[in-house]
Amino acid sequence: MADLSTDRMTTWLLEAAADLEQAKAYLTELDAPIGDSDHGVNMARGFAAVRDKLTAAPPADVGTLLKTVAMTLISTVGGASGPLYGTFFLQAAGKAAGKTSLTLAEWTECFEAGLTGLMARGKAQPGEKTMVDALTPALAALKAAAGQPLEQALAAAAAAAEQGMKDTIPMLAHKGRASYLGERSIGHQDPGATSSHLLLRRLAEPAG
Amino acid sequence: MADLSTDRMTTWLLEAAADLEQAKAYLTELDAPIGDSDHGVNMARGFAAVRDKLTAAPPADVGTLLKTVAMTLISTVGGASGPLYGTFFLQAAGKAAGKTSLTLAEWTECFEAGLTGLMARGKAQPGEKTMVDALTPALAALKAAAGQPLEQALAAAAAAAEQGMKDTIPMLAHKGRASYLGERSIGHQDPGATSSHLLLRRLAEPAG
Amino acid sequence: MKKLINAPEAVVAEALEGMEAAHSSLIKVCRAPDFIMRADAPVAGKVALVSGGGSGHEPMHGGFVGRGMLDAACPGAVFTSPTPDQMFEASKAVNGGAGVLHIVKNYTGDVLNFEMAADLARAEGIAVESVVIDDDVAVEDSTWTAGRRGVGTTVLAEKICGGLAERKAPLTAVAEMCRRVNAQGRSMGMALSACTVPHVGKPSFDLADDEMEIGIGIHGEPGRHRVKLEKADRITEMLMEPVLADLPFKSGDPVLMFVNGMGATPAVELYIIYRKAAEIARKHGLKVVRNLVGSYITSLDMAGTSITLLKMDEEMLTCWDAPVLTPSLRWGA
Amino acid sequence: MKKLINAPEAVVAEALEGMEAAHSSLIKVCRAPDFIMRADAPVAGKVALVSGGGSGHEPMHGGFVGRGMLDAACPGAVFTSPTPDQMFEASKAVNGGAGVLHIVKNYTGDVLNFEMAADLARAEGIAVESVVIDDDVAVEDSTWTAGRRGVGTTVLAEKICGGLAERKAPLTAVAEMCRRVNAQGRSMGMALSACTVPHVGKPSFDLADDEMEIGIGIHGEPGRHRVKLEKADRITEMLMEPVLADLPFKSGDPVLMFVNGMGATPAVELYIIYRKAAEIARKHGLKVVRNLVGSYITSLDMAGTSITLLKMDEEMLTCWDAPVLTPSLRWGA
């Protein structure tokens, strides 16, 4: 399994949906001190809809898959994370149009397009205590792993996302609701960075 | 001091005002489980006004004194207890018009007129868990003590009021707010009976 | 106790000052004795409506003073009936020559004080009628007790009689309408949490996290029963059942449904209650022709709700729809 | 958690059903995607006003749909921005040919979702203007942050722009007015207690009995500072000072003062706050020409208050006074 097939990607997103359902309370708790206590519920709601869509009509190629995920998240998540993750998947889908599987290089390209779109939509930069802080190092890891085996690259990306997630703890928030708290945002892990890590970890470690 | 002079009566009401100020929290607490938590505040407010009135212009006779108390209570207490105590003092005043002191027989007559008025105003009978249950045995004690020394009669009236007050505990309320509670009114001492006892005890035992 | 107040003793006076500052075009606040009156009172030839009661039920009654509703409201201390002199002075101030209607909630204190005030006013030659509102089905009605409490129907009576008085109906007709509204209105309330009376400083009763009180009044008194917390739909049934079981509702009747918040209940919860209450009414064959949803007769910071059903007729509908211009109820003007 | 609800997931849908049942003459509730629209929308030739946001702020926005205010409101999940499809479908449904104004509170989620919706609507040839409300002086304004939150001024903008749109002003003028209201309105809020989000089931933060949060928003987030509980007058000063210190208020200015309850605050407390706020405004030389006192933009069952000052001009006054006929704001009709 050297490439990311449509099947593998579909499995990823279905398993991620289960993860997010499980992590609902945890993510919502992270969102309480520096946000509005809904990130877990938002993500679980969105990915439950994704799961229903993918189960009802499994997409034939990765492009369609990612686009379905994008549209579903946009119309069911709401909040900040809905349009942001939605844009990520939408832009990624653009690079995967018609493809039934992705090489590491192709996935890296999708990921980069996705992240660029997300950052443009949210006007966020790394260091502002958002999901961008998990996704940016993940992209860097994917790029650094160019040429290496796919699984190794995905594991590196997940590890980088985890580190990026943890690195949000001491950060002062500049974007999203946490920014309203000023100094009081320091010392809390960003919920969006946490859900980003969760997604990438599951891609690297399918439950099978 | 065989009779109740205007001075003695004035002192009684001033001392009662101090008592009620002291008992404010206690009476209000009694009013919480079976009423609306205001009896102590109502009585304290009313008697503070009585004190101010009596200090500013000490009445020359018992009739005027009792009438001043009545009018002041009526216009400052509110609630059920305002018109009830107001009526008591107003009707009592009627029997004391122009008198500068009262014999036991005269005070008994005032008391009876007051209680009759109060019961008519409140349409209450003994046994309904109200101030009537403290005042009725007090009147009976006064009558039974006819011919005995005044102080002995006042002490008997206070003791009877105390017993009457305690007897309200097992009663099912038929009048006032406590009646809304039905069975749940049982087991609580009536706040109005308690303030009645307090007044009569102070008449029997001047602080001096 | 957490409240936006300065001192328990100052609550009523300062709130009156705030109301006067906020609504000076509609109302005038008189002090010592305290009452709120219509800015343009007395209105010549119009029956004047005077109500009042303990404070802590806002917007009732002060928020309902103005064109098309009350001419004056007398605020007592928190949960304590006002005194006869307030009611007497208010009645004198707003009497426009057509007499005064006292709308009295059935609590011993309110009844006795209004009785004394009516005596005083009549002694000065003012025609006074008094109507006592006693619509709370939580309380068993019997000649051996203080009878039923006056709750939600009071708001509806004040609006409807206000509409009728504005049309210069005579005192007997306005009083008659008030009795009809009272006869045709029924209410029942519940609490999720007790309220805290400012001078007491702690909740008037304690409820566990999984308990509620059914059959409460509006003075922080415990209800008739303490039961396990239920879902909104079941709570709605528990309120609607005794209301419907009591006369006078029958299939086909047009009703006004009033879902009221007790003071700390968010609007979203009231609509969840309204949804179920309307469904139950429909199943009962009632036609909900008007409604009112909001916190209009409250119990300080109590969380909870009450439901009032009022059987309507044509004249009541006309009076309900008539313009009203008060701080807290306003339409058509 | 003690709430009058059936299930956390059902809160929004059931409240919508309740609103529809209660106000069917004023509004229509559309489902999947969810939005509330004026019963008579689209109004030909009138600019349509569309707002929306997370639920839990009732009566905002759904309670403000109707003649003279919003044409549609899109409710999200509790405290969660609605999705672009809701806003897009709402915009299509109410567009009367004169274009649509999106009134957006400045939260990342609302801004991003409304952006996407505007793109979708424009792609269908609908003229859309968006105005972002960001009036909360508790939040430091900077290009490095998400900027100030949109709070109390939103209610005032919806009323004033609604009045202007009713007069068939063109889209650019209505959007211009909305920007002016936003530029001239400032707000600040505080909490005595946190709110409980239904699906979370416990308060979003813990406050000791002698603490309060100053500078809160409307989503149960903690404020800027946690401080010792103060008396109402001092709290009012703590809210008024930053509002007045911020542009654009100067002596002689006519202002609208809006004292808002956060959901569980009794009316009596709001009037105590209003009293002091009006006094401070007077001392500052401001003329309070209009006011609004009540719970209009809330945070579920949070106890607390916010104060909004809006510098008024003639046109704004005219639009404020214009008739409005919605479930929760109504006058002149």
Ligand SMILES: Nc1ncnc2c1ncn2[C@@H]1O[C@H](COP(=O)(O)OP(=O)(O)O)[C@@H](O)[C@H]1O
């Ligand atoms: N401008 C932004 N750019 C990137 N990510 C953002 C931005 N604003 C917020 N986020 C992310 O969104 C997360 C919050 O998502 P969520 O709670 O679902 O939405 P909301 O903040 O609207 O309640 C934050 O933890 C953060 O990671």
Ligand SMILES: Nc1ncnc2c1ncn2[C@@H]1O[C@H](COP(=O)(O)OP(=O)(O)O)[C@@H](O)[C@H]1O
């Ligand atoms: N109808 C009545 N007749 C006699 N006493 C009554 C009656 N109703 C109430 N009371 C007395 O009044 C007391 C309550 O007074 P208070 O708390 O001051 O007034 P309220 O009940 O209006 O709050 C009761 O404890 C009871 O003793």
Ligand SMILES: [Mg+2]
């Ligand atoms: Mg959130």
Ligand SMILES: [Mg+2]
């Ligand atoms: Mg009492």
Ligand SMILES: [Mg+2]
């Ligand atoms: Mg009382």
Ligand SMILES: [Mg+2]
């Ligand atoms: Mg949110």
